[in-house]
Amino acid sequence: MAGASPSPDAPASPVPAPLLERPADLKLFLRTLPALPGVYRMKDASGTVLYVGKARDLGKRVRSYFRRNLPSPRTAQMISRVVEIDTTTVGSEAEALLLENNLIKTLKPRFNILFRDDKTYPFLKLSAHPFPQISYYRGGTDRRSQFFGPYPSAFAVREGIQLLQKIFHLRTCEDSYFANRSRPCLLHQIRRCSAPCVGLIDEEHYRRDVNAAITFLKGGHKEILEEMEAEMQQAAGELRFEEAAVLRDRISALSRVQHQQSMEVNADTDADIIAIEQADGHVCLNLAMVRGGRHLGDKAHFPTQVGEVDQDTLASVLDAFLTQHYAGATIPGVIICAQKPQDPEMLDMLRAQAGHPVAWVQDPRASRRRWLMQAHTNAKIALTRHLAIDGSQLRRTQDLLDVLGLSLDPASLRVECFDISHTMGEATQASCVVYENNRMTPGQYRRFNIQGIEPGDDYAAMRQVLLRRYGKWAEKPDGPQPEEEARKRSDAARMPDIVLVDGGKGQISSAREVFESLGLDIGLLVGVAKGEGRKVGLETLVFADGREPLVLGGESPALMLVAQIRDEAHRFAITGMRARRAKARRVSRLEEVDGVGPRRRQRLLSRFGGLRGIMAASVEDLASVEGISLPLAESIYQQLHHSGDMR
Incomplete structure (x- = not known):
């Protein structure tokens, strides 16, 4: 490690020169780096992490940054600001990949390309039960149940569940519901479930349907069709015409599904197809998923902190996606992409993490070429739509800045909005939503359970949530802080430029009291007072610093943005309140x-x-x-x- 983080209690000292201006120290430091896998963190003079990277050989990788001719101006700009480099060695390349991903998501370094954290991709789950249930699942997998996926979206999973219901009549009900049924439910009546809950199908025949569904999910369409056709012919020959008709309907449904969704006939291929497109300084990376030869859908990703877009940038986007997407996720045996990773160690790390061979197909043939072309087409469509929406949001953001007289870059504007929700004083909850980078950022939303106030006192609730949210800033010491303190404040990386409060003069007065007691700028506070009949477009903006209230009118782009943020805060508050109230009501009676x-x-x-x-x-x-x-x-x-x- 080069140097140590400054202590908040240490006396002020001159800002140290960048490493590039200290060749003796730099050479000594580079010679001490081990030839082991690990992660490195580059920091500036204030101790802020600028970049997080991984390496199979830490010494070799870090030394490559200090050559005379750096390939990228972005890299040269970063290195010119580096004062300190921390390193952490790990046991394997796969561990380095996981640690890098975790640090990027935690620290959000300025020079790392960031992808929005979608937590985990969803799976289709078959439970460990004598009559297995099919269900939507998101989270860590275990060995007791069977999991299929991952799928690119919740919609894709639910579509898969509907298909299995139509073709194989598997149950979707919870085990507790299943154990207490006395008659078939509606799903049986519409021929979506074989009603094992009331004994209309025995365990042997239900298990046969489950095995057929598993074969289908693994790509064995032809085998299932042949088996069903043989069973249908046998049932018809034995004059069991009703059973033969059910099998006929299943064959028909399966044939339609195979025609619509199979990307490669009779294939059991698991593959990810990655397509990257760029336009007007924006980048879209589209991921299409194929499991068992079936196209499960695709998902468009729009990375942030990309900077100037060129071929090197697109390669960096690909590397960042591979690091952040596959850390802890299922890695298929085939990845199809028109370009290779920039990092020569990336494929080795992916193979080490996957535990099986991973083939990188850069110039696909036949059906795989069609997959890649379709992925690029979908990426272009998604990017066009994103640019249209992004342009509209940019106009709204700029108009809001103009209305409020703020001289800020629209991309840097941070707005936090608060709302209070309860039912007759019960389960009071406050929400805080965040608008940043011209979009809502759900990963930074927060809910606050309000306690110790008179039921229904919205003003006291608003005072409490603002004290809890911004009290840390009143206590914030001056000067650089250790990483541990920075991580504690990660829920509010910086004070917002605008604090919206859902309410009029009363709520703004409560908010003003809090800000004055904390020594914060009351000019940040803006109340959104509802108009007559609570109609959208009639809202009035109320200010805490004495400015005259503003009525912008329903056609104002600024008011459209304010209403969008306010409505999101209300939605987030009311869903949390309902969940809290339902939980309290469900448990309290038994207690x-x-x-x-x-x-x-x-x-x-x-x-x-x-x-x-x-x-x-x-x-x-x-x-x-x-x-x-x-x-x-x-x-x-x-x-x-x-x-x-x-x-």
Whole structure:
């Protein structure tokens, strides 16, 4: 490591010269770097991380930045600001890839190209159950259930579930619902489920349908069709015409699906197709996914912090995507892309992480060439749409800056908006949404549970949320801070340029009190007072610093942007409030029952699927739950049915 981070308590010292102006120190440092895999972090004079990178050989990679002729002006600009380089060695190339991705997402370095964090891609899940359930799943996988994917979007997963319902009649209901059915549900009546919950199909025949669905998901369309056709002929020959008709309908549905979705006949290929397009200084990377020969859809990504777009930039975009997308994700056996990664070690790292061979196809043939051409076409369409939306947002942002008299770059404007939501004072929750880089940034949204106030007191709720959100800035010490302190403040990387409050004079007065007590600029505060009948376009902007209220009119681009941000804050607050209220109502009634602790409460909920199922259960049903005796079951029944209506 070259140097140490300055302590906030240390006396002020001159800003150290960049490493390039200290050749003796630089040569000594470069000689000490190990020839091991790891991650390096380049920092400026204030200790801010400028760039995070990985390497199979740390010494070789870091030394390559200090050649006389750097290939990229962007790299040269970064190196001219570097004062300090930290390194971390790891056990393998795959670990380096994962660590680099985590640091990029945590630190968001200025010179790294960033892709929006989509958490994880969704899967289609078949549960570990005698009658497996098909469901949408997002998160870490385990060995008990079977997972298929990943899919590029939630829509693609749900479309896949609908197909399996139509063709194989697999159940989608939760296990608790499945265990307590007494008659078939609507899905059975519309021929989307074979109703194993009430014994209309036995385990052997249901398992056969599950195995056929698994074969289908793995690309074995031809085998399934042949098997179904043989079964249909046999059923017809044995005069089981109703069963033959069901198989005929399944064959027809499967044939349509194969025609519409199969990208390669009778293939079991798993592949990712990556297409990169650029226009007007913007870049779109489109990822298409093929699993089992079936096209699962594609997803367009628009990286940030790209800078000037040229061929080197496009190669850097590809490397950044591979690092951030495949860290901890499933890596297919084939990646198709018209260009190769810029980093010569990237493919080795992907193979090490995947644990199997990964083929990079740069010049595909036959059907694979059609896949790549289609991916490029979709990338161009997505980029055109993005530019149109981005241009509209840019105009709205610039108009808002003009209206408020702010001289800022529209791309640098940061707006935070607050809203309060509750039902008759119950489950009060505040939301904070963020608008930055000309778009809403959901990754920075926050919810605050409001406590210790009089129910329904919106002004007190607003004071509490603003104190909690901005109190840290009033306490912020001067001077550079260690990385640990910077990470603690990562939820609010900097003070916003505008703080929107959903409300009029009362809410703005509450907000002003908080800002004055914290010593913050009250000129940032803007209230959005609803117009007559709460009609959009009649809002009035109210200011905390004494400026006259503004009525912009329904055609104002600035008001359209304000309304967009305000409505998003309201949506985010009300969904959180409803979830909190539902959770409180669902649990609170059981918590009031004497003799039922957390363990028994969990067993009851697992057995009956929720409070409504418990309410519908008889004393004998309650007593069948482990840990609940007959007298306790009678007591539970009496308390639930004679202590008021179910909330």
